[in-house]
Amino acid sequence: MNDLERAIRLRESGQLEEAKTVLLELLTQEPLNPSAWYQCAWVHDVMELEREAIPYYKRALEMDLRHEERQGAYLGLGSTLRTLGRYEEAKLIFEEAISKYPDRREYQVFYAMVRFNQNAYNEAMEIVLKQLADTSSDKGIQEYKNAIHFYSDKLNKVWD
Template sequence: MKELEKAIQLRESGQLEEARCLLLELLNKEPMNPSVWYQCAWIHDVMELEREALPYYKKSLELGLSDEERQGAYLGLGSTYRTLGMYDDAKLILEEAIEEFPNRREFQVFYAMVRFNQKAYSESMEILLKQIAETSNDKGIQTYKKAILFYSDKLDQTWD
């Protein structure tokens, strides 16, 4: 699909309005193509038109995306809900993504942001501390990995 590839190249090179116009034209030609819906969502997100991106993300997921695009659409939709203050929706979408793609850590990080926004500070910190301890190559973090993991869910606890 040459037109879709061209639209992606336009987006990547910063020619956002041109990419958006091409994608919207392409959507009229191929209304059942989930990749076109996903790219429409993405371009609206990049252009800071988050609210306009929502229906494109939703439709792309409904139509059935390949794994990589599906992961991107989940993350985009969850993040967009969060930036619009729609925290409950963001939480639900990111929980779906975590269930479907449990090894993709980026979902955990965005989920932690949502939980922070929902004032679940302890849970948010626990998620982030675990991600840091499990993924960091930093020597100091690795030295204290066991302690970081141990305390990750005990931040409000004190010992006498």
């Protein structure tokens, strides 16, 4: 098992300090390893060291990060920025992620959270309602899927 795999296993088993130590050492040995940058960001995030995670996410995204990890890095960076109240930056990250990966619905949901934080309540609700209608397997939701879609952008409209 290499150091990156060991660090991931340590993180997954809750041995966060150990994982962080292995990853920081790995970055000194392999500064061009995008997966190490991403995993380092992730472990900082899990340790609630959000501010420290940001430069690791950004560096990972600047590099040739593998497809699945790149998707995770977008989500991690956008979510971290949102939790720090950096809503406009988070919004831009999620907009970029949505444009690159339009089928990844989780970006839409996190984007809705950002829009909620920016007081764009109608837009946030519209996004969440559409995601609910499109992804729920609940019989009742599916029965009223068309109505949910129809009303998703008309929440403030009052019919006479």
